[in-house]
Every structure is written in C-alpha cells, then in structure tokens.
Amino acid sequence: MKQIRLGIAGCGIATRKLHLPALRELQDLFCVTALYNRTQTKAEALAETITSSPKIYNDFEKMLYSGEIDAVDISLAPELNFEFISKSIAAGIDVICEKPISINTAEGKKIVELAEGSDKVVYIAENLxxxxxxxxxxxxxxxxxxxxxxxxxxxxxxxxxxxxxxxxxxxxxxxxxxxxxxxxxxxxxxxxxxxxxxxxxxxxxxxxxxxxxxxxxxxxxxxxxxxxxxxxxxxxxxxxxxxxxxxxxxxxxxxxxxxxxxxxxxxxxxxxxxxxxxxxTYKKEFADFYETLLGAKNLLGSPRSALKDxxxxxxxxxxxxxxxxxxxxxxx
Amino acid sequence: MKQIRLGIAGCGIATRKLHLPALRELQDLFCVTALYNRTQTKAEALAETITSSPKIYNDFEKMLYSGEIDAVDISLAPELNFEFISKSIAAGIDVICEKPISINTAEGKKIVELAEGSDKVVYIAENLxxxxxxxxxxxxxxxxxxxxxxxxxxxxxxxxxxxxxxxxxxxxxxxxxxxxxxxxxxxxxxxxxxxxxxxxxxxxxxxxxxxxxxxxxxxxxxxxxxxxxxxxxxxxxxxxxxxxxxxxxxxxxxxxxxxxxxxxxxxxxxxxxxxxxxxxTYKKEFADFYETLLGAKNLLGSPRSALKDxxxxxxxxxxxxxxxxxxxxxxx
Structure with missing residues (x-):
C-alpha cells in the first residue's frame, strides 16, 4: 500500500483538531512530510506534535515544488482556497481542501472548472x-x-x-x-x-x-x-x-x-x-481521499457537489x- | 346567572362533536333552544340528542326572529359565514361563529367591518x-x-x-x-x-x-x-x-x-x-363567549384576530x- 506524502497548508483549528487526529489513525495511508504556514512559528509549534517531523515552510510554492509531497491538505481561510488550489494543480499536486469550497459560488465555480479541467484530484473535505x-x-x-x-x-x-x-x-x-x-x-x-x-x-x-x-x-x-x-x-x-x-x-x-x-x-x-x-468522519474522508488518489471516482469530495452545498x-x-x-x- | 338562549346553525361535525359536548357542560350558561339546518331531517335527528329539545328550523331568519334565541352559534361551511353573521347582526342577535372566519381575507374583512360597526357580539371560535x-x-x-x-x-x-x-x-x-x-x-x-x-x-x-x-x-x-x-x-x-x-x-x-x-x-x-x-378548549371558548355577552372585552374571539390568522x-x-x-x- 503506497503511503502518500502529505503537505498540510494551514495550522488552524481544522488542522489541529480535525485533520491531524484523523491522519494519526491513517499512518499506513498518509505521512505528513511538510507543513506550511504564513507564520512560521505556528507551524514549528504544531510540527512538534507530529511524529513524522514534517519540514516547515512559510512559502507555499516552495512546499509544492519541494519534491517532498504527493498531495496537499489545504486548511486555510476559505478566501485563499482558489489561489492555493490553483497553485497546487499547477504544480501537479493532488488536493484535499477543507470545506467550504470557497467564499461564494462565483469563486467556487472557478475551482470546479479548474478541478474538472485537470487530471489532478481536487477533493473538498465535507465530513458530514x-x-x-x-x-x-x-x-x-x-x-x-x-x-x-x-x-x-x-x-x-x-x-x-x-x-x-x-x-x-x-x-x-x-x-x-x-x-x-x-x-x-x-x-x-x-x-x-x-x-x-x-x-x-x-x-x-x-x-x-x-x-x-x-x-x-x-x-x-x-x-x-x-x-x-x-x-x-x-x-x-x-x-x-x-x-x-x-x-x-x-x-x-x-x-x-x-x-x-x-x-x-x-x-x-x-x-x-x-x-x-x-x-x-474526518478519518473516513481522508481514507476516501486516498481511494480517489488511487483512481476511484471522486463522489463524496466532488467540488461540484461542494459548490451545490x-x-x-x-x-x-x-x-x-x-x-x-x-x-x-x-x-x- | 342569566342563561343565554342559544340557536345553533348547522348540524355538521363541529356542532355534534365539538360544540354540543361543550354546551352540555355549560347548561347553567347556555340553553340550546333552536336548531337550524338546511336539511331539516338532519336537525331533527340531532335535536333528539339535546336534552333541552330545541325547536327545529330550516329557515335561518325565522330562527333569528323567533324571539326564542339571544345568541346564535354559526357552525356552517365557512363560505356561508358572512351571510349568516350579517343576518344575525341585522336581527340583533349576538354571534359565536366557528373558525375560519371566512373563506378568504377579502370576505373576512367584511365580517370584521360588520362586527366592529355593530354593538352586537361577533365572536370567532378559535379553540387553540x-x-x-x-x-x-x-x-x-x-x-x-x-x-x-x-x-x-x-x-x-x-x-x-x-x-x-x-x-x-x-x-x-x-x-x-x-x-x-x-x-x-x-x-x-x-x-x-x-x-x-x-x-x-x-x-x-x-x-x-x-x-x-x-x-x-x-x-x-x-x-x-x-x-x-x-x-x-x-x-x-x-x-x-x-x-x-x-x-x-x-x-x-x-x-x-x-x-x-x-x-x-x-x-x-x-x-x-x-x-x-x-x-x-371548546367549553372554554363558550364560557369566554358568555363573558363577552356580559360585557367583557372580546379578546380571544376577536374577528380581527381571526382575520390575522x-x-x-x-x-x-x-x-x-x-x-x-x-x-x-x-x-x-
């Protein structure tokens, strides 16, 4: 079973309380190899709680092009989703991104178009x-x-x-x-x-x-x-x-x-x-994201579905x- | 305590199942002295269940002007409410009328105007x-x-x-x-x-x-x-x-x-x-109607309130x- 090297963007509540505990239970599927945060000290503090000792970045694109990640978990303010998803896809990196897909449907539609026009996975994490x-x-x-x-x-x-x-x-x-x-x-x-x-x-x-x-x-x-x-x-x-x-x-x-x-x-x-x-349910969404990375149809993380919500x-x-x-x- | 002589218009379900059982418990307040129904045989059959042996009418105005009733309980198809309330007020008879006040607000407003322009009581029975x-x-x-x-x-x-x-x-x-x-x-x-x-x-x-x-x-x-x-x-x-x-x-x-x-x-x-x-609650509404007949303000049977509903x-x-x-x- 291939372990996915995951970079995480954002060290907020969703990362700390929802995603990392789930990923801790899915270490056969994911290894957190990199951690991006605009404020580097926050990332450093959080990295200490992660057994895989991820590398710290305060430049998102450096993380994307580091060669150290296969996929990225975007867990930032939703106003950043479009920019960060675009950059990830451009770098050939698969994406799981915390809901809501975007700040409004106008921007959400751009993400759907990006995702549907790309061969990379864009998975919007909606635990419910x-x-x-x-x-x-x-x-x-x-x-x-x-x-x-x-x-x-x-x-x-x-x-x-x-x-x-x-x-x-x-x-x-x-x-x-x-x-x-x-x-x-x-x-x-x-x-x-x-x-x-x-x-x-x-x-x-x-x-x-x-x-x-x-x-x-x-x-x-x-x-x-x-x-x-x-x-x-x-x-x-x-x-x-x-x-x-x-x-x-x-x-x-x-x-x-x-x-x-x-x-x-x-x-x-x-x-x-x-x-x-x-x-x-966060563990289930990451496990499902893993399946889509292996080629399963992205049904539960579909950007179009998140846009409809x-x-x-x-x-x-x-x-x-x-x-x-x-x-x-x-x-x- | 003055007993009100009540005529009932209509022998449908509301009269049989809701009003008469309530009135049976309020015999010190009301005596059912008359019963109107378009189909006289229905009124005759119902009259047999009423201990006060009401007189039967198949002409509503005859009942109104019989001198045998002080008030009328109108419990008919709501499309008849305006006509029957108008006639009652014209005859100087106080009214309790089963909800809804009317078939629509246009007609309901005419009832409110009638009621508010009259010194007779028009009480819309809304048990809730x-x-x-x-x-x-x-x-x-x-x-x-x-x-x-x-x-x-x-x-x-x-x-x-x-x-x-x-x-x-x-x-x-x-x-x-x-x-x-x-x-x-x-x-x-x-x-x-x-x-x-x-x-x-x-x-x-x-x-x-x-x-x-x-x-x-x-x-x-x-x-x-x-x-x-x-x-x-x-x-x-x-x-x-x-x-x-x-x-x-x-x-x-x-x-x-x-x-x-x-x-x-x-x-x-x-x-x-x-x-x-x-x-x-039907007993309570008739008891409250009685109070308004004695001069209490018609708060719970107000036509304007029924119109708002x-x-x-x-x-x-x-x-x-x-x-x-x-x-x-x-x-x-």
Whole structure:
C-alpha cells in the first residue's frame, strides 16, 4: 500500500483538531512530510506534535515544488482556497481542501472548472457526507421504507459563544465567506440534507444577525424545494441557546428520525432503530481521499457537489435580501 | 346567572362533536333552544340528542326572529359565514361563529367591518386561543425565562385519510376556503403561534398538493417574520404519515417545548416542566363567549384576530404562487 506524502497548508483549528487526529489513525495511508504556514512559528509549534517531523515552510510554492509531497491538505481561510488550489494543480499536486469550497459560488465555480479541467484530484473535505447516520438514513429512504420522501426538516441550534475557539479565528470574525457561520456551518447541513433528499431546486429564507460578534447573519429560517419535489424546512442559529439538533424525513408511509447515534424509522406504532456507532468522519474522508488518489471516482469530495452545498446557503441569503424565491441553478 | 338562549346553525361535525359536548357542560350558561339546518331531517335527528329539545328550523331568519334565541352559534361551511353573521347582526342577535372566519381575507374583512360597526357580539371560535398549554407558554415567555423569543418552530403532521369523517364533508371536498385544509386546520396553528410570538409580519412558503382527494394544497413549508422580529418556521401536512406535533420557542437564554400535556422550559442542563391537565378548549371558548355577552372585552374571539390568522395562510399560498415574500398587512 503506497503511503502518500502529505503537505498540510494551514495550522488552524481544522488542522489541529480535525485533520491531524484523523491522519494519526491513517499512518499506513498518509505521512505528513511538510507543513506550511504564513507564520512560521505556528507551524514549528504544531510540527512538534507530529511524529513524522514534517519540514516547515512559510512559502507555499516552495512546499509544492519541494519534491517532498504527493498531495496537499489545504486548511486555510476559505478566501485563499482558489489561489492555493490553483497553485497546487499547477504544480501537479493532488488536493484535499477543507470545506467550504470557497467564499461564494462565483469563486467556487472557478475551482470546479479548474478541478474538472485537470487530471489532478481536487477533493473538498465535507465530513458530514461521510457520516454513517446520513448514509444509513439515505439507504433506508432508498429502500422505500417510508415511501418517496416528501418533507425533510432540519433544526440546528448552535451557540457560538464569545469564548468559543472558532469565534476568535480572525477570518471568522470578519468573514469574507457569504453569511459567515451560516455558510461555514451551513454547508455541512446542506451536504447532509442533499444526502437525504437529493439536490435542491429553489430556496426562500429569512436571515438575521442576532449576535454582535459573529460578523454576519447568524440565524436563518429557510425553506427549500428539491429536484424531486420534496419540501425541506431548515432552521439554524449560531447565536441562540443550544438545543438538540433534530433531523426528520417524512414520507407517505412513515418518517425517519436521524439522531447522533441512531436512525429510527417510525411507521404508525411500529418503530425500528438502527444504532450508529461513534465514528471519526474526518478519518473516513481522508481514507476516501486516498481511494480517489488511487483512481476511484471522486463522489463524496466532488467540488461540484461542494459548490451545490454553498449555493444553497448563498441563495438563501439572496432570498432573504430580495424577498424572492431563488432557484439554486441560477448560481451554478 | 342569566342563561343565554342559544340557536345553533348547522348540524355538521363541529356542532355534534365539538360544540354540543361543550354546551352540555355549560347548561347553567347556555340553553340550546333552536336548531337550524338546511336539511331539516338532519336537525331533527340531532335535536333528539339535546336534552333541552330545541325547536327545529330550516329557515335561518325565522330562527333569528323567533324571539326564542339571544345568541346564535354559526357552525356552517365557512363560505356561508358572512351571510349568516350579517343576518344575525341585522336581527340583533349576538354571534359565536366557528373558525375560519371566512373563506378568504377579502370576505373576512367584511365580517370584521360588520362586527366592529355593530354593538352586537361577533365572536370567532378559535379553540387553540384558549388552550392552556399555549397560554402557559406565553406567560413563561413574557416572564423573560428564556429572553426575548427569537425563533419558533411548529411542525404538524396530520393524516387526513380517505376514511376520515372530516374528509367526506362536501364543503371540505371541494373547498372554497383558501388552501382547503391548509386554512381549515392552519388557522388553529397560526392562532397558537401568534399567542406565543405575537403578530406575523411577513411570510414565504412552498405549498404542494400531495393527496388526490383533499381538494387543494395539503402540504406546506412556511417561514415567517414577526412584528417583534422573531423568526418562525411552520411545517404542515395533512397528507403524510402522522408524526408527533412539535412546537418550540427559542430565546437567547433557553427554549420552551410545548407538548400536549406539558410545557417544558430548558436552560442548559436545567429543565422545568409545567404539566397541563386535559381540558375542553371548546367549553372554554363558550364560557369566554358568555363573558363577552356580559360585557367583557372580546379578546380571544376577536374577528380581527381571526382575520390575522387566516391572512397568514392566505399570504403563504400567495407566496407559494408568486415566489415572493408576502407582507401580512397587504391582506388586512
């Protein structure tokens, strides 16, 4: 099994808390050989926690052309994604890049074009596309257990308090990505919703800014129609008291509740639960990235799919501003 | 205590199953002295179940001018409300009339004008405005327990099956009231939502017809803003598998769950429940109607309030057709 030599760009929270722990469990697949950060001291500090002792760079292109990496993990402020992905592809280096694909769909489309015009892999890491609970629920739906899905509801109430580590990230404080947390967190939710009920057709939304420190709209009531004529209601806030996330898909013959650790199918009095063991979805996304490097089709890390996730959020914000229903395809 | 002599117009499900059982428990307040129905035999059959042996009429105005009634309970197809309320007021008879106020806001406004220009009581019976769980939740919200409400979510999944008694009502099969069940059932939900978070400012919605026998759109994803800048997400279907109705109001400091038998306030780990004993909300609405006949202000049966409930549903359907956010005031 060929071990991929991986360079990592960015030493922020995603790298430290999400990617490196996953890569530590995938040492047969990846070896972190290089670490880029604009501020070199940050990279040096982080490198000390990595057993493979990666070489430090504060010049991204030097890392790309070092001959020491086969692939790069881009985990930077999303406004840098286009530039860093372009440079990587130009250097013949395969890419895995943390979601969101970009700060808006205009720039996201350029990444999709780049990726689709290149023979290098561009894999957008969206961990919820790998989450067993949504894949299991999707299988149950496709088995026809509750009939053709008609209505999905998603409620996420996250409290990004002032003391939250993410909240102090400079690029999150003054976001150039559309809707701040609404897209930063929202693309995850839309990815999962699309896993359940397929592509979104159009969207209407009301977005509000409730907090005075999250940098953009942070609360949204949103409704969608899907290409297959389901309805979706998506309610989210990053500024309210945290409550349980509730996800439900309803068909003519029953409904499916998707919880963190179980998928429950309810049909009248009959109830059946499938337990979903704890899992590291970041590990799964890196393992899947590895498969695409070996030639597997890039289904779960497809830039076009990531663009569709982002487009739903951007369309929602546009709808909120204009008071009109926005077709998703108008942004793609 | 003066007993009100009540004439009832209509012998349908609402009269039989909702109003008469309530009136049976309020015999110190009301005596059913007359019963009108277009088809006299139906009235005769129903009269046999009423201990006060009401006189039967198949001419509404004859009942109004009989000298045998002080007030009338109008429980007919809503398309008849304007005509029957007008005639009652003209005859100097106080009115309680089953919701929805009318088939659409244009006609509803005429009823509001009539009522507000008359010294007779016109009381629109909306039982959910009397439900203890919403009143209790409203008190908790007003006490500031979770801070200023920011977001309310309401999901109702009702399965009006082909065999349902309501479904076979002729005026429900071929509804002249906007959106069929969406307004017939929906005004209840909006009344409760308004009890919780106040008047609605604007609405966006997607409505669909899922069944082939409910006569109109039967499924809707809807979002609202309130006059006090809360968001509301309202999801409803009369054609899908029945699931639990879930009502939640979220503030900056916690959230309130409103169930059939309890109101639960959740603040972090802290949870407090207020139990709501079973109650007959129809009995409460008739008792309240009685108070307004004695001179109390008509707060819970106000035609203007009932019009606002209906306007939210009509605006939702208009939004679904036009792809635009609809301000509620544009219909009032």
């Amino acid at each position: 596309r790998h989450a067993a609970r949504f894949k299991r629920a999707s299988e149950v739906l496709q088995s026809g257990a509750v009939g053709q899905p008609c209505f999905a509801t998603w409620q996420s109430w996250v409290n990004m308090s002032r003391s939250n580590e993410y909240v102090s990230t400079p690029w999150r404080k003054d976001p150039s990505h559309v809707g701040g947390y609404l897209s930063d967190g929202g693309v995850h939710h839309i990815a999962a919703i699309r896993t359940l009920v397929g592509d979104i057709d159009s969207v209407s939304a009301f977005a509000q800014m409730r907090s005075d420190y999250l940098g953009a709209e942070d609360t949204m009531a949103c409704i969608m129609t899907t290409k297959s004529s389901s309805l979706v209601s998506y309610s989210v806030s990053y500024a309210l008291h945290p409550c349980e996330t509730v996800v439900k898909v309803i068909g003519p013959d029953g409904c499916i509740l998707i919880g963190d650790s179980a998928v429950t199918v309810m049909k009248g009095e009959h109830e059946e639960s499938y337990s979903v063991p704890p899992e590291n 982002l487009a739903v959020i951007e369309a929602s914000l546009l709808s909120s501003k204009t008071g009109r229903t926005v077709p998703i395809d108008s942004l793609l | 405005r009397h439900a203890a769980r919403f009143k209790r939740a409203s008190e908790v919200l007003q006490s500031g327990a979770v801070g200023q409400p920011c977001f309310a979510t309401w999901q109702s999944w009702v399965n009006m099956s082909r065999s349902n008694e309501y479904v076979s009502t002729p005026w429900r099969k071929d509804p002249s009231h906007v959106g069929g069940y969406l307004s017939d059932g929906g005004v209840h939900h909006i009344a409760a939502i308004r009890t919780l978070v106040g008047d609605i400012d604007s609405v966006s919605a997607f409505a669909q017809m899922r069944s082939d026998y409910l006569g109109a759109e039967d499924t809707m994803a809807c979002i609202m803003t309130t006059k006090s800048s809360s968001l509301v997400s309202y999801s409803v279907s009369y054609a899908l598998h029945p699931c639990e109705t879930v009502v939640k109001v979220i503030g900056p400091d916690g959230c309130i769950l409103i169930g059939d038998s309890a109101v639960t306030v959740m603040k972090g780990e802290h949870e407090e429940s207020y139990s709501v004993p079973p109650e007959n 209906l306007a939210v549903i009509e605006a939702s359907l208009l939004s679904s057709k036009t792809g635009r956010t609809v301000p509620i005031d544009s219909l009032l």
